[in-house]
Amino acid sequence: MAAEPKEKKPIVEIRSYKQYFNEGKKSEVRAVKDVSFSIYEGETFGLVGESGSGKSTTGRALIKLGDITGGQIFYKGEDISQIKRRKDLLKFRKSMQMIFQDPYASLNPRLTVKEIIGGALKVHGLETDSNKRTEKVYELLESVGLNKQFANRYPREFSGGQCQRVGIARALAVQPDFIIADEAISALDVSIQAQVVNLLKELKEQNNLTYLFIAHDLSMVKYISDRIGVMNNGRVLEVSNAGELYEAPLHPYTESLLSAIPTPDPESERHRVRTEYDPAYHHYDNLDRVALHEIAPEHFIYCHEDEIPLYRKKREKLLKKARQYA
Amino acid sequence: MEETTVLEVKDLAISFQTFEGVVKAVRGVEFMLKKGETLAIVGESGSGKSVSTKAINRLLPEKNTLIERGEVLFEGQDLLKLSEKDMQGIRGNDIAMIFQDPMTSLNPTMTVGKQIAEPIIAHKNVSKEEAKEKALELMDLVGIHHPKKSYKNYPHQFSGGMRQRVMIAIALACEPKILIADEPTTALDVTIQAQILDLMNKLKDELDTSIIFITHDLGVVAQMADRVAVMYAGQIVEIGTADEIFYNPMHPYTWGLLASMPTLDVDQKNLYTIPGSPPNLLHPPVGDAFAARNDYALAIDFQQEPEVFKVTDTHYAKTWLLHPDAPDVTPPLKVVRRKEKYEALFSVKMYANSTGGGINGG
Numbered sequence: 001m002a003a004e005p006k007e008k009k010p011i012v013e014i015r016s017y018k019q020y021f022n023e024g025k026k027s028e029v030r031a032v033k034d035v036s037f038s039i040y041e042g043e044t045f046g047l048v049g050e051s052g053s054g055k056s057t058t059g060r061a062l063i064k065l066g067d068i069t070g071g072q073i074f075y076k077g078e079d080i081s082q083i084k085r086r087k088d089l090l091k092f093r094k095s096m097q098m099i100f101q102d103p104y105a106s107l108n109p110r111l112t113v114k115e116i117i118g119g120a121l122k123v124h125g126l127e128t129d130s131n132k133r134t135e136k137v138y139e140l141l142e143s144v145g146l147n148k149q150f151a152n153r154y155p156r157e158f159s160g161g162q163c164q165r166v167g168i169a170r171a172l173a174v175q176p177d178f179i180i181a182d183e184a185i186s187a188l189d190v191s192i193q194a195q196v197v198n199l200l201k202e203l204k205e206q207n208n209l210t211y212l213f214i215a216h217d218l219s220m221v222k223y224i225s226d227r228i229g230v231m232n233n234g235r236v237l238e239v240s241n242a243g244e245l246y247e248a249p250l251h252p253y254t255e256s257l258l259s260a261i262p263t264p265d266p267e268s269e270r271h272r273v274r275t276e277y278d279p280a281y282h283h284y285d286n287l288d289r290v291a292l293h294e295i296a297p298e299h300f301i302y303c304h305e306d307e308i309p310l311y312r313k314k315r316e317k318l319l320k321k322a323r324q325y326a
Numbered sequence: 327m328e329e330t331t332v333l334e335v336k337d338l339a340i341s342f343q344t345f346e347g348v349v350k351a352v353r354g355v356e357f358m359l360k361k362g363e364t365l366a367i368v369g370e371s372g373s374g375k376s377v378s379t380k381a382i383n384r385l386l387p388e389k390n391t392l393i394e395r396g397e398v399l400f401e402g403q404d405l406l407k408l409s410e411k412d413m414q415g416i417r418g419n420d421i422a423m424i425f426q427d428p429m430t431s432l433n434p435t436m437t438v439g440k441q442i443a444e445p446i447i448a449h450k451n452v453s454k455e456e457a458k459e460k461a462l463e464l465m466d467l468v469g470i471h472h473p474k475k476s477y478k479n480y481p482h483q484f485s486g487g488m489r490q491r492v493m494i495a496i497a498l499a500c501e502p503k504i505l506i507a508d509e510p511t512t513a514l515d516v517t518i519q520a521q522i523l524d525l526m527n528k529l530k531d532e533l534d535t536s537i538i539f540i541t542h543d544l545g546v547v548a549q550m551a552d553r554v555a556v557m558y559a560g561q562i563v564e565i566g567t568a569d570e571i572f573y574n575p576m577h578p579y580t581w582g583l584l585a586s587m588p589t590l591d592v593d594q595k596n597l598y599t600i601p602g603s604p605p606n607l608l609h610p611p612v613g614d615a616f617a618a619r620n621d622y623a624l625a626i627d628f629q630q631e632p633e634v635f636k637v638t639d640t641h642y643a644k645t646w647l648l649h650p651d652a653p654d655v656t657p658p659l660k661v662v663r664r665k666e667k668y669e670a671l672f673s674v675k676m677y678a679n680s681t682g683g684g685i686n687g688g
Contacts (some may be wrong), residue, residue: 050515051486145603159371186512189370189542194586194597201596216515219545223588223597260520262545264587265664266568267671269549274520 011076011178011210012039012062018070019057031057033234035071036292044204044211046225046242048218048257053231055214056101059180062212063098064089075178094124097171099184103163107155113141113166114151120173140169143199145192164188168196175207182214197224218261222246227298230254236292237282239300248318250301250311253277332503332536333359333382338396340374340381348392350607351377353560355396359504364530364537366547366568368583369557370604375540378557379506381406382538383421384413400504419449422497426509428489432481438492439465439477445499464495468525487518494525501533508540523549544587548572553640556580559605559615566641573668575661576635576643578622585658598658614646622647622655 019032032054039045049055061068064080073080075096083092100106107116117137118127127133138148144165155163164184171179181200185193197220203209215221221228221242228245230238230253238251249255256277262269282302284290289305301311340352352374359365367375380386382398384405398405400421405413422445425431433441443461446452452460458477465473468491481489490510497505507526511519523546530537539550547554547568554571556564556579564577575581585598602619605611611618617627624646635648646652656662 050517147603147606149606162371190544190583191370191586191600192603194588194599197588198597198599218516219588257517260516262516262520262523262543262549263589264544264548264572264584266548266551266572267668269545272549277517 008040010038010074011041012212013074014038014058014062014071015073016071017058017061017068017073019054019061020069023069030234032061035231035234035236037229037236037239039210039212041210042204042208043226044213044224046221046228047212047214047231048216048221048228049231050216050257052233054234055231056182058231059098059182059212059214063096063180064092090124094174095176096178096180097174097176098180099164099167099171099182101183101186103167104155106167107163109155112152112154113137116155116166117141117170117173120170124174126174136173137169140173141166143172144169145195165192165196172203176209177207178210178212180212180214183216184213185220186215186217193220200224218258219263230257232282233279235282235302236300237302239292239298241298244299244319247322248299248315250295250299250314250318251303252281330361331358332361332400334397334399335378335382336397336399338378338381338398339394340377340386340396341392341394343390343392344608347608350610351560352381353607353610355557355560355562357555357562357565359536359538361503361536362530362534363552364539364550366539366541366551366554367557368540368542368544368547368554370542372604372607373557374560375557376508379423379508379538379540382504383417383423383506384408384410385417385423415449418445418497418502419500420502421504421506422500422502424490424493424497424505424507424510426512428486428493428513429481432489432492434481437478437480438484439479442492442495442499445496449500460499461495464499465492467529468492468495468498469521470495487514487522490514490518490522491525494522494529498529498533498535502535504536504538505530506538506540509542510539511546512541512543519546526550544572544583556583559610560607561615561644563616563645564641564643566637566643569668570638570641573664574637574641575657576637576641576648577645578620578647578657579616580643581622581657581661582619584664585660598660614644624652 015036017032017035021029021031035058047055047058060066062073064083083089114134114137117140118133121127121133121136127136137151141148141150146162146165168184185196188196200211201224204211213221213224225242228240228242229236230251232253238245238254245254246258249258256275259273259275284304290303292300292302293305293308295301295308295311296315303311335355335357338352338355342349342351355374355378357365369375377386381393382405393406405416439461442464443457446457446460447454462473462477465476470476470488470491484492511522514522526537527550529535541547551568553565553567555562556571556577558579564571564575564580571580575584582600586600588597600619605615605618613629614627614632617623620627626646632644632646634642634644636642637648647655
């Protein structure tokens with residue numbers, strides 16, 4: 001669970017981050033329009049949203065894959081755009097690791113699994129002895145649910161799920177402080193998902209790790225996250241504690257997202273009502289007084305100032321209802 | 327529901343020749359598919375669910391695949407014995423497939439309209455204009471906006487959800503009797519997934535197609551399936567109606583799958599997990615393949631493969647726990663809760679264990 005507010009120390013701070021692709025051209029894409037949030041040390045921050053919402057782009061900016069268009073990103077109090085020297089970059093990347101979305105594209109097809117995971121250990125000088133390195137690779141493979149005999153195989157010999165586990169093992173190899181998991185478990189089997197999530201939780205407690213967990217599987221995000229941000233169309237629409245977000249989803253987009261999750265229960269599936277979301281809802285002509293407003297402590301909604309009382313009322317109502325059932 | 331059987335798979339066993347040896351990917355799979363029903367096949371990667379269904383459509387590489395035994399009966403003929411030429415008359419026509427990744431399974435250099443019209447031209451005796459008309463109809467049916475304009479577009483101009491709609495349009499082009507959907511929504515967002523699943527259910531009702539739905543997402547199964555088959559290590563370990571599998575599962579592997587899902591309403595410290603990883607099918611273990619990962623394993627599980635026990639006329643499970651001499655065990659708490667909830671909801675009592683029988687014996 002998240003620490004008390006007064007002890008909270010942000011490890012990541014994102015301020016008015018913007019990302020435009022093909023800027024100034026006809027094909028300009030405004031992938032991220034305005035994103036601000038902080039991630040506190042030791043917490044798991046879940047970022048959810050559909051493809052194209054900009055959640056992956058935000059994750060990639062955070063780990064310095066490409067230059068950002070606007071705003072600032074701080075990691076451990078340091079503006080990451082100022083990290084330029086190779087040595088500093090190496091240090092930065094050892095501290096922050098990423099587990100990518102596409103399991104095939106993120107592994108070098110010409111290297112064996114042993115070389116891929118061992119490579120991370122070698123580059124950062126963590127295990128110089130080759131035999132010890134192999135042992136370590138075996139250990140890491142076991143921890144992500146792979147047989148150690150797989151060490152000599154190539155990525156193409158694996159299923160998508162197995163490849164993803166190799167990617168996780170590689171990220172864990174350098175013992176980072178902060179891990180960005182971008183849809184990292186969506187390709188895994190249910191039983192393995194639970195293993196990996198438990199493993200991620202375990203590692204987090206042992207090493208005081210911080211996670212940014214980007215995903216579309218909301219039930220898993222709820223389970224693993226302390227706080228959750230909901231993104232749509234390049235903006236964060238709602239940020240809240242995980243429990244409250246599910247009890248009292250305030251933004252209509254969050255409601256529609258929650259209503260779309262299929263649950264493993266045929267009876268409730270037969271009666272499920274889906275809420276459709278009209279994107280026109282958060283299209284404001286004048287952005288003057290529109291921002292991420294704090295409705296209640298630690299619960300933010302992207303809305304116009306005038307809408308705040310309405311959202312407050314809605315929150316009261318939903319929380320009351322949730323408590324009745326509890 | 328109508329009880330006509332459209333497809334019957336009997337004792338199917340498939341192995342692959344690899345440089346390490348022979349991998350026994352499918353080891354005696356049996357199931358049947360009724361007209362207009364959706365059968366979901368769930369299981370982990372490598373459990374043989376995709377291999378079994380690819381065998382039905384004869385899509386496995388001939389070079390290293392060995393069909394050891396078994397039959398796939400469709401309209402009275404064994405598909406495994408057909409010549410490639412005869413098979414081409416069935417594949418994409420009577421039995422169509424939708425794959426997981428719409429980007430890699432569409433041709434990037436061909437307009438989507440042409441790709442939808444292609445199977446119609448190949449299988450039906452129609453002119454190009456008629457095929458185009460039909461393709462436009464299909465695009466409208468699956469919810470692609472502005473069919474006329476989109477007809478000339480290429481796959482890269484579509485989003486993931488729209489590409490999957492194109493795949494569905496191609497699969498439905500010849501009004502197949504059987505639609506095999508291999509993880510069709512795994513790569514999609516939940517909201518898009520919900521749309522695609524609704525679409526598939528709607529089309530199933532309209533066209534009375536039978537669907538084999540392969541997935542590892544039990545939420546999707548609950549939404550789609552009339553019946554569910556659970557696969558493990560190349561075998562079906564439990565099969566039954568959706569209610570039977572979700573509310574009264576009998577096999578410890580099914581228990582593990584259901585218990586390891588986080589649910590939105592439950593707070594847990596740790597998720598239940600199935601320990602270890604699936605067996606290496608280069609050397610399938612003696613006895614029950616799941617025994618090594620099974621908290622409920624009996625001594626006999628390590629020596630002898632379980633029989634298939636009949637629970638009801640529609641529900642079968644391959645576990646020694648159903649043997650009359652087996653000790654009583656209590657499933658994980660979450661599974662017990664499911665049963666209680668269901669019983670309370672319908673004020674019915676779920677059946678307890680019962681005697682043996684064949685998987686299609688009912």
